Amino acid sequence: MRTIATLLLSAGLVASASQTLAGPKEDLEKFRAYFEQKFPGMQLDDFGNGAYALDASKRLQWESMEEFPPYEEFVDKGREIWEKPFKNGKSFADCFGKDPSKVRVRYPHWDSKTQQVVTLEGDINKCLKENGEKPFKWKKGPIAWLSAFFGYEARGQKINVKIPDDPKALEAYEKGKHFFYAKRGQLNMACADCHVKYAGHFIRGNLLSPALGHVTHFPVYRAKWAKKSKNGDGLGTLHRRYGGCNKQVRARPFKAQSEEYRDLEFFHQYMSNGLTINAPGYRE
Ligand code: HEC
Numbered sequence: 001m002r003t004i005a006t007l008l009l010s011a012g013l014v015a016s017a018s019q020t021l022a023g024p025k026e027d028l029e030k031f032r033a034y035f036e037q038k039f040p041g042m043q044l045d046d047f048g049n050g051a052y053a054l055d056a057s058k059r060l061q062w063e064s065m066e067e068f069p070p071y072e073e074f075v076d077k078g079r080e081i082w083e084k085p086f087k088n089g090k091s092f093a094d095c096f097g098k099d100p101s102k103v104r105v106r107y108p109h110w111d112s113k114t115q116q117v118v119t120l121e122g123d124i125n126k127c128l129k130e131n132g133e134k135p136f137k138w139k140k141g142p143i144a145w146l147s148a149f150f151g152y153e154a155r156g157q158k159i160n161v162k163i164p165d166d167p168k169a170l171e172a173y174e175k176g177k178h179f180f181y182a183k184r185g186q187l188n189m190a191c192a193d194c195h196v197k198y199a200g201h202f203i204r205g206n207l208l209s210p211a212l213g214h215v216t217h218f219p220v221y222r223a224k225w226a227k228k229s230k231n232g233d234g235l236g237t238l239h240r241r242y243g244g245c246n247k248q249v250r251a252r253p254f255k256a257q258s259e260e261y262r263d264l265e266f267f268h269q270y271m272s273n274g275l276t277i278n279a280p281g282y283r284e
Contacts, residue, residue: 023163023170024163024170024173027177028270028273031211031271032212032271034196035199035210035212038199038200038210039200039210044274044275045213045276047212047213047272048213048216048217048275048276048278048281049213049281050209050210050217050281051206051208054200054207054209055207062282065282066281066282069221070221070226070282071148071221071235071282074144074145074148074221074235074280075149075152075280078142078145078146078148078149078152082100082146082149086128086132087131088132090131092124092127092146094131095123095126095127095130095131096123102154103150103154104120104150104151104157104277104279105158105159107120107123107269108161108262108266108269109161109162110162110164110168110169110172110266112164112166112169116172116262117172117176117259117265118262119257119265120147120150121143121237121239121256121257122257122262124136124146125138138237138240138255138257139239139240139243140233140235140236140237140240141233144235144236144240145235147237148219148221148235148280151217154277154279155276155277155278156277157277158275158276159215159216159269159276159277160273160274161266161270163266163270172262173266175263176265176266176268177267179191179260179267180192180211180268184246184249184251185246186249186250186251187248187250188249189249191264192211194208195208195209195210195214196210196211199211211268211271212272213272214271214272215265215268215269215272216272216275216276216281217277217278217279217281217283218237218238218241218280218281219235219236219237219238220235220236220238220279220280220281220283221234221280221281221282222234222236222282223282223283223284224284235280237256238265239256239257239261239265240256242254242265
């Protein structure tokens with residue numbers, strides 16, 4: 001006698017049924033449950049503190065950095081950019097609305113018109129172009145300052161990425177998810193290897209942060225990036241970090257704001273829904 005399952009299988013119905021069952025919502029529940037089990041007792045928002053939530057002495061050093069944060073002057077520069085009118089008399093407020101504290105939480109999002117994931121940095125440059133201004137470079141400098149200013153203004157609000165029930169949006173989400181779990185580079189490692197499986201372990205002297213909470217404090221100010229810059233500007237965007245992490249496994253990084261990284265960001269930020277925005281953050 002054929003069971004219901006085999007009947008469904010032969011009719012090709014099982015696969016489509018399970019696809020509708022396991023969507024972003026179920027992914028998020030599993031993702032969170034995994035980390036809560038791996039780090040029992042850790043407060044949800046503490047995941048946003050990355051490796052510093054896992055090591056008491058590192059945490060102390062970090063807290064003292066955050067007392068006189070080296071990123072403050074760059075957040076101020078971001079505020080100046082926000083306030084300065086364009087040559088045509090308009091300003092960023094004409095693109096983003098008058099209240100800068102309401103901007104960060106809207107990103108990333110699915111744009112049904114252009115059928116793609118839109119990021120905060122993407123819209124910053126779109127706004128410049130539409131107003132006849134030169135777009136910023138993607139990974140650091142003014143784009144990171146302005147993005148950090150939006151993040152700073154949004155501190156205390158929660159990440160709230162929505163994946164609409166649109167097959168194309170789900171496809172972008174699935175692509176991002178696949179990117180996150182796919183092995184790559186000469187070291188043949190996935191984001192998930194370092195930031196899910198080995199989160200909390202050391203790799204070449206670095207304590208690996210959990211992917212849950214990864215995005216709460218971006219753009220991030222890194223001491224390493226500050227050392228490389230002329231003016232102590234260590235701010236960099238999320239896609240700059242993606243590139244760095246791709247290079248760590250000796251994989252060719254994608255371009256900042258490429259479709260690959262935007263889809264990755266869609267998945268990656270969604271996984272931190274409900275965590276508190278705390279941008280910019282200081283990191284080594
Ligand atoms: C070989 C291991 C490795 C892989 C693979 C890897 N990373 Fe990382 N990543 C690190 C290390 C080491 C750090 C710095 C320590 C930390 O915060 O985890 C880091 C830091 C980060 C941070 C910053 C965390 C913070 O608290 O600011 C993000 C975000 C991140 N990685 C995302 C990714 C993504 C997305 C991928 C896949 C494209 C990826 N990483 C792949 C090793 C890795």
